[in-house]
Amino acid sequence: MLPMRRAILTAVRTKHCRFFSASQSNWNARKGLVLGVYEKEGEDGSHLTEAAARWDKALSGKLSELLKISGPALKKGRTRIFYGVHQDFPCVAAVGLGKTTASVCGAENWDTCKENIREAVSAGCRQLQDLEVSHVEVDGCGDAQSAAEGAVLGLFQYDELKSKKKTKVTAQLHGSTDLAGWEKGILYGEGQNLARLLMEAPANHITPTVFADTIEEKLAPYAERVTVHKRPQAWIEEHQMGAFLSVSKGSEEPPVFLELHYNGCPDRTKAPLLLVGKGITFDSGGISLKPSSGMDAMRADMGGAATVCASIVTAAALKLPINIIGLAPLCENMPSGKANKPGDVVRAQNGKTIQVDNTDAEGRLILADALCYAHTFKPSAIVNAATLTGAMDVALGSAATGVFTNSDWLWEKLYTASVVTGDRVWRMPLFQHYTRQVTDSQLADLNNIGKYSRSGGACTAAAFLREFVTVTHWAHLDIAGVMTNKDEIPYLRKGMSGRPTRTLVEFAAGLAHQG
Template sequence: MTVNIKSIAQPELHKSDCLIVPVYTDGKLSSAAQSLDHAGHNNLTQLLKRGDISGKAGEALLLPHVTGIKAQRLLLLGCGDNSEISPADVKKIINTLLEQLNNAHIKSATLLSESLSVAGRSPEWLSEQIARAIALSSYSYNATLSKKPTKPSFKTLTLAQKPNAKLKSAAATGSAVGLGMNVARELGNLPANICTPSYLAKQAKNLARNNSALKTTILEEKKMRELGMGSLLSVTAGSSEPAKFIIMEYQGAAKKQQPHILVGKGITFDTGGISLKPGAKMDEMKYDMCGAASVMGAMNTLVELALPINVVAIIAAAENMPNGNATKPGDVVTSMSGQTIEVLNTDAEGRLVLCDALTYAERFKPQSVIDIATLTGACVVALGSHATGLYSNQDDFAAELIAAGEASGDRAWHMPLWDEYQPQLNSNFADIANIGGPEAGSVTAACFLSRFTKAYRWAHMDIAGTAWVSGPKKGATGRPVALLSQYLINKSLINKSQG
């Protein structure tokens, strides 16, 4: 799917499978829409007067034939207030547009977008959002279906406005981010008998193939033991699937430049281990690797855009299963950092793989480290499905990520990481316990990770509420690929300006 940008002086003479005309609640028509109305003998004005469409955001009316214009069809698209569309309504408007086009089996269309104005946002932002949505709409899961779903018919959208380099770049960015999100969605949606730690490792290698800027290294369990990753290995002890420690190094800038690091939790299936989860919805624990999937998606976007930045992705991939070798509640393990951990609950396993990955990250002397994990149900209770929980050992770093989330529409919320919570992790038998009791579960999980991140600028993103949706539309969302990508884009722009 592609997005083109083209000036169209006379929309009534423009040939298209479908011409999309924004209409607003005040009934006023843009200059382009007025030209169409005049060519069609005031048919648009009559439709609005009759109330066939009110202009409310998310409304649509498809006209299969309109006299006086060259386009085969006309789609009236409700966009709300004529003065400025709210950013919250943009997604609703774009989704309605794509749904109408696909339902009508339209392959290409032109949107009279020059009149569209989004409150507090630039035309480039809107171009990026449209391109991302189009890329996202191209995805449908079919890997394990005997009858493959029909692919969306819609292929090309032309934005009718004066083209410039910024608009074209924004559209390219939106497409790349959407494709990265689709990579994350596909990995998340695959069943755990396919998407194993070994499968993740293979996909990481495939991404690096034929790309000189990217190098992938896979550490096996033997090497993990040599490095002292006793915490990570305690999680995989009960599984017949070997753990994989995946390192992807992208070099888009000078070698001397310190990298930014993304660390993904890759628990490809989480039974809870000996602290076994309830059976209801346990199938959704295939999504417990969505942190790793989002890292893979962000790296895909990075490669697509060839950003001038150095990035290292680290994925700690393992299964959490119960058998005779599995770690037991009360066991004490030694992490790569040398800190001992009392495993009070084997279902708090994400932090056990992440802490060794975060220790490993120190060797790269990073500018910043972000770990992404479906870590706690407590975060879902706190924030629901709208915002990712964000913790950081530096408030200015958290502010950067919050801003990247606002800009991309992939929002996060800054949560507390106060010293007052740390005593909940005290243990009589180890340096630290892996759970902190029923209170503030997401906070104490972040507090646990903070014990392993004192050497660098660090943020933790708890995506347990945002990584997938349940119910009839169950599936991975691809979040927070957009936020991560925006953060890396922002950093690459700084590199470019200083270069």
């Protein structure tokens, strides 16, 4: 006991406590280990995961002793760093997993155990990254997929354009046989990170053309199962997508209608799942110009397209046995002499006319044509995702994606997927009350804003989209509230969130495996 106590030179009991051994001066900080620790039920103490217990036993209880003498029980989401504990791992992060009894929580609508693992592993990996550790082995903590997601999501940071970058860290599974779960979690995390990368990049770096090229490049390894069509303006005009064209014409950047076909099911007679994503690569508001404060965040107004496309990339990587078609109308919404003017009337592909009373309500215009086109594939279901309304952020904040759907079956599938991923959804109303507000238009069949524009904005936007839907199973995901992360999701850094990519992937996987 005494030599071990002398090895503890510093103990700072904060959220991230670090404990330095006397050998730290000779420490090579290039390799680290993350181990999980549970709180003991009903008492002050710790309970090690299976992998951590095996490692502790091999060290004659050294880890347990260090945890005991270094402070109170390690709480959920907190970390302690130990140096010089093992020659193979000069740096070890013990991470708090909370209580062993954590499970699916009806009040929170997620699996608390999975969320605790993601949070803890993310915290441990970040601490080691800050110490410039370049390789980390991660305890699977009884759920290797969640551990992998925590590691991959927690380590991501958009620093592509900075001279000084974060240490690049590779993570691998430690002390578990669930390699399949780990690899699945890696792909889920990388999918969300792809969406984050696209959303975070400046609008002059991710134009409609560059967006489409990037997705095509990401899908290239799966060319035997994927077809990519980058439809140019001439094709859009030929298909009479007047609503989409009316938004794009204000910009010097040419529009692109990105169409992805993933054929994972050998039975080509099965109706495909249709995913549609809003792809405004920069939204100035057009003539109805947005306030300058915070306008830079509108580089992520293509979050719907980013999450949809990233989910298809992930589905291809997972080889999901399902056919998916992805559609992403891509353009900028800019003010110019060619831009939509308030009061203009445009015609969608299905012939309906739309009075554009607010040019900043442009997302529903481009989605209207995409939804019309989606029906030509006779899909089993259509799910569209869009950073559509600030009203959605007001209603739910960043807690959950708002879902508007005409199908109880589809809602249940999306909800079940979100409980697994922890990236929650919440059902919103599609009352005729809202439909009447968008069909009461002075000059056209529809108005692109509700009759009472400040009331129920997310609901009237959804009602507008429903006017272009005839399938039995359709859902609109308004992701405006979950577009960014400040500190709400512990395993995501501040910035664009890439949500709800993992929920879309889990949803598609659920459909694929139900036969």
